[in-house]
Amino acid sequence: xxxxxxxxxxxxxxxxxxxxxxxxxxxxxxxxxxxxxxxxxxxxxxxxxxxxxxxxxxxxxxxxxxxxxxxxxxxxxxxxxxxxxxxxxxxxxxxxxxxxxxxxxxxxxxxxxxxxxxxxxxxxxxxxxxxxxxxxxxxxxxxxxxxxxxxxxxxxxxxxxxxxxxxxxxxxxxxxxxxxxxxxxxxxxxxxxxxxxxxxxxxxxxxxxxxxxxxxxxxxxxxxxxxxxxxxxxxxxxxxxxxxxxxxxxxxxxxxxxxxxxxxxxxxxxxxxxxxxxxxxxxxxxxxxxxxxxxxxxxxxxxxxxxxxxxxxxxxxxxxxxxxxxxxxxxxxxxxxxxxxxxxxxxxxxxxxxxxxxxxxxxxxxxxxxxxxxxxxxxxxxxxxxxxxxxxxxxxxxxxxxxxxxxxxxxxxxxxxxxxxxxxxxxxxxxxxxxxxxxxxxxxxxxxxxxxxxxxxxxxxxxxxxxxxxxxxxxxxxxxxxxxxxxxxxxxxxxxxxxxxxxxxxxxxxx
Amino acid sequence: xxxxxxxxxxxxxxxxxxxxxxxxxxxxxxxxxxxxxxxxxxxxxxxxxxxxxxxxxxxxxxxxxxxxxxxxxxxxxxxxxxxxxxxxxxxxxxxxxxxxxxxxxxxxxxxxxxxxxxxxxxxxxxxxxxxxxxxxxxxxxxxxxxxxxxxxxxxxxxxxxxxxxxxxxxxxxxxxxxxxxxxxxxxxxxxxxxxxxxxxxxxxxxxxxxxxxxxxxxxxxxxxxxxxxxxxxxxxxxxxxxxxxxxxxxxxxxxxxxxxxxxxxxxxxxxxxxxxxxxxxxxxxxxxxxxxxxxxxxxxxxxxxxxxxxxxxxxxxxxxxxxxxxxxxxxxxxxxxxxxxxxxxxxxxxxxxxxxxxxxxxx
Numbered sequence: 001x002x003x004x005x006x007x008x009x010x011x012x013x014x015x016x017x018x019x020x021x022x023x024x025x026x027x028x029x030x031x032x033x034x035x036x037x038x039x040x041x042x043x044x045x046x047x048x049x050x051x052x053x054x055x056x057x058x059x060x061x062x063x064x065x066x067x068x069x070x071x072x073x074x075x076x077x078x079x080x081x082x083x084x085x086x087x088x089x090x091x092x093x094x095x096x097x098x099x100x101x102x103x104x105x106x107x108x109x110x111x112x113x114x115x116x117x118x119x120x121x122x123x124x125x126x127x128x129x130x131x132x133x134x135x136x137x138x139x140x141x142x143x144x145x146x147x148x149x150x151x152x153x154x155x156x157x158x159x160x161x162x163x164x165x166x167x168x169x170x171x172x173x174x175x176x177x178x179x180x181x182x183x184x185x186x187x188x189x190x191x192x193x194x195x196x197x198x199x200x201x202x203x204x205x206x207x208x209x210x211x212x213x214x215x216x217x218x219x220x221x222x223x224x225x226x227x228x229x230x231x232x233x234x235x236x237x238x239x240x241x242x243x244x245x246x247x248x249x250x251x252x253x254x255x256x257x258x259x260x261x262x263x264x265x266x267x268x269x270x271x272x273x274x275x276x277x278x279x280x281x282x283x284x285x286x287x288x289x290x291x292x293x294x295x296x297x298x299x300x301x302x303x304x305x306x307x308x309x310x311x312x313x314x315x316x317x318x319x320x321x322x323x324x325x326x327x328x329x330x331x332x333x334x335x336x337x338x339x340x341x342x343x344x345x346x347x348x349x350x351x352x353x354x355x356x357x358x359x360x361x362x363x364x365x366x367x368x369x370x371x372x373x374x375x376x377x378x379x380x381x382x383x384x385x386x387x388x389x390x391x392x393x394x395x396x397x398x399x400x401x402x403x404x405x406x407x408x409x410x411x412x413x414x415x416x417x418x419x420x421x422x423x424x425x426x427x428x429x430x431x432x433x434x435x436x437x438x439x440x441x442x443x444x445x446x447x448x449x450x451x452x453x454x455x456x457x458x459x460x461x462x463x464x465x466x467x468x469x470x471x472x473x474x475x476x477x478x479x480x481x482x483x484x485x486x487x488x489x490x491x492x493x494x495x496x497x498x499x500x501x502x503x504x505x506x507x508x509x510x511x
Numbered sequence: 512x513x514x515x516x517x518x519x520x521x522x523x524x525x526x527x528x529x530x531x532x533x534x535x536x537x538x539x540x541x542x543x544x545x546x547x548x549x550x551x552x553x554x555x556x557x558x559x560x561x562x563x564x565x566x567x568x569x570x571x572x573x574x575x576x577x578x579x580x581x582x583x584x585x586x587x588x589x590x591x592x593x594x595x596x597x598x599x600x601x602x603x604x605x606x607x608x609x610x611x612x613x614x615x616x617x618x619x620x621x622x623x624x625x626x627x628x629x630x631x632x633x634x635x636x637x638x639x640x641x642x643x644x645x646x647x648x649x650x651x652x653x654x655x656x657x658x659x660x661x662x663x664x665x666x667x668x669x670x671x672x673x674x675x676x677x678x679x680x681x682x683x684x685x686x687x688x689x690x691x692x693x694x695x696x697x698x699x700x701x702x703x704x705x706x707x708x709x710x711x712x713x714x715x716x717x718x719x720x721x722x723x724x725x726x727x728x729x730x731x732x733x734x735x736x737x738x739x740x741x742x743x744x745x746x747x748x749x750x751x752x753x754x755x756x757x758x759x760x761x762x763x764x765x766x767x768x769x770x771x772x773x774x775x776x777x778x779x780x781x782x783x784x785x786x787x788x789x790x791x792x793x794x795x796x797x798x799x800x801x802x803x804x805x806x807x808x809x810x811x812x813x814x815x816x817x818x819x820x821x822x823x824x825x826x827x828x829x830x831x832x833x834x835x836x837x838x839x840x841x842x843x844x845x846x847x848x849x850x851x852x853x854x855x856x857x858x859x860x861x862x863x864x865x866x867x868x869x870x871x872x873x874x
């Protein structure tokens with residue numbers, strides 16, 4: 001296994017080096033880096049040209065200039081390790097990169113993860129409910145999203161989601177017909193997803209539509225959009241729901257130990273609600289939130305492990321997943337509790353959903369307020385990126401699962417009396433993941449490409465701007481900084497795909 | 512993942528021969544249904560059964576005819592006129608504040624159905640010209656990328672060994688760079704030379720996925736008996752590649768080519784949006800949106816129409832690709848609805864449906 005990974009890693013590093021060479025030469029040859037100076041009327045024009053030539057080594061042809069650059073990156077030029085050179089304006093690229101990298105990586109990672117999860121869930125449910133109304137609806141939507149230009153979607157989102165929602169917040173009254181439509185639509189979706197005879201479908205429809213309408217009415221009556229909250233009751237209901245749901249998917253409800261462990265974890269989560277909300281959540285820094293999340297997963301895992309009996313691993317897994325989701329709900333409530341402070345702050349002025357930039361300049365507040373600020377800025381670009389890439393994943397995972405479900409070993413698994421859950425989750429799903437893993441890794445490049453366009457529409461000064469400004473000035477250094485980061489991201493995703501691949505398919509480990 | 516129909520020289524062997532889990536009786540029904548049809552006829556028959564693809568095809572032909580006849584076209588020195596009163600580069604007096612005159616109730620086209628921009632250009636003419644450019648780029652990119660990808664994939668899949676290593680490592684290098692990034696870099700250099708050159712450049716970048724797919728197909732097909740038979744009969748490599756293996760891989764190639772063309776149109780519009788695609792004075796759908804996105808609040812029609820045309824074209828091509836996949840790959844066949852199935856059980860529907868019913872009832 002280790003040899004397999006090392007071999008793949010070394011191969012990808014060489015391929016990546018070749019790609020950087022190609023990219024550097026192409027950028028350097030894409031235009032004349034001195035064009036603006038040549039046209040200038042400055043009296044010291046010749047000196048300026050000379051200065052820039054000396055600064056960027058323009059007297060060396062691009063085919064060789066690459067080696068000066070890569071020497072700097074590898075720390076061979078005595079200027080320290082990972083020296084990316086300077087831009088045309090003599091700014092160090094390292095500093096520009098460190099300013100740009102955070103927001104873009106955040107956007108790309110969140111969008112990729114969300115798109116993968118959503119795509120898998122929707123693709124698998126459509127495959128399991130093949131030829132239902134839900135399946136046809138999702139198929140059509142997937143084709144539509146597949147055909148959408150991302151910049152067009154982004155502009156529409158800005159106009160209708162951001163500006164529309166902000167206008168709505170000024171006087172958050174939901175019209176009765178909106179409530180009715182929402183209820184009917186969610187009823188229809190659930191009725192087509194959940195199988196059953198017409199009578200049962202009708203009951204599903206009634207329950208789904210009724211609860212959707214009830215939730216909206218509750219939000220309306222409590223002015224929820226101005227003061228969003230989940231509250232201890234909401235957290236308790238969702239925690240128990242999560243415990244049952246995760247157990248049902250992960251081990252099946254028949255596994256009493258798993259259900260018990262999940263319910264214990266849910267109970268611990270509910271018990272921690274007030275101490276967290278009113279107590280120690282005020283003293284947290286960003287890194288300690290991450291630490292807390294890890295600790296939660298660890299504690300839940302431990303609870304599962306020690307109550308799991310003879311075969312504790314699946315129980316511990318179930319408990320850990322439950323713990324993660326319950327903690328997420330509580331954290332969400334904590335974020336919601338500062339929503340009012342956030343929207344009323346002088347920087348926001350009651351128009352929270354941002355259309356420009358990756359953060360509100362000069363905003364001050366707790367970790368939670370800043371978190372909400374990041375959320376409102378990430379929301380629209382993430383939606384744009386997710387919409388477009390998740391359509392593809394939906395199609396792939398649907399096709400892949402259908403292919404697997406028609407295999408003989410699935411028939412065998414059913415014939416020996418396994419439950420449908422075991423057949424789908426253990427026999428079919430894992431095998432269906434193998435081709436999906438390749439495609440997903442392959443596709444990260446297109447998410448990054450989409451991010452360049454999305455960042456431009458939303459006015460982010462991230463990696464996309466670094467790339468574009470560099471390219472416009474025929475300046476390879478910032479462009480290569482962009483490519484180093486995005487390219488290594490693609491390679492990391494490919495490596496993860498290989499690991500997943502090897503983990504899923506023993507045949508690969510052998511060869 | 513994709514399979515295709517084994518076509519022997521004569522093209523008469525039925526589909527489904529290698530399908531897993533299909534019994535002889537089902538096969539015989541399948542075979543009876545397509546007996547005496549050539550491969551092309553079978554594929555055509557299946558394609559036309561895919562209603563979405565059929566509608567998409569009609570819409571796409573309509574868009575193509577509309578775009579090329581309405582405002583005429585210029586390719587190099589070749590020029591044709593059109594039946595539309597305005598052209599894309601000449602501004603006329605602004606009527607009605609530039610608002611679109613198209614209305615459905617009562618139906619009226621008016622002078623400027625899609626409206627006018629702030630200098631008075633007729634947006635219908637501009638959008639038609641942009642559509643022409645996007646369609647042309649789509650076709651050129653599709654042709655070039657498909658050719659290169661097929662040749663590269665065929666050589667490395669057929670010969671394996673060092674040609675395979677060299678070609679596939681080269682493919683890996685290109686794949687590492689996101690398409691929009693390498694497209695932008697090349698577009699900055701070659702965008703000024705006009706849309707056809709830009710299309711050729713994009714085609715030189717987009718072949719990688721095709722190459723990988725064709726290689727995989729060749730790797731598995733070259734081990735089949737009919738290739739051995741051809742070799743024993745004394746056929747040369749070139750003949751085996753072009754006459755024996757390639758016809759069997761054509762399904763995968765055509766399907767992927769349509770999807771590639773749909774991707775090409777989105778990439779071109781994206782590049783034009785960023786400013787690295789088609790350059791002024793010419794126009795393209797992405798460029799129109801890019802120029803007018805700030806005016807969305809005041810003149811939304813400048814934004815809606817080019818976007819709708821991009822979506823229409825991409826959606827149609829995607830649907831046609833889906834229909835092609837169904838036509839070439841019998842395993843991915845669309846199954847009939849429950850109502851049809853019930854009728855089929857009563858014996859009202861044609862035998863092929865009943866074959867599907869038996870298979871579905873069993874799984």
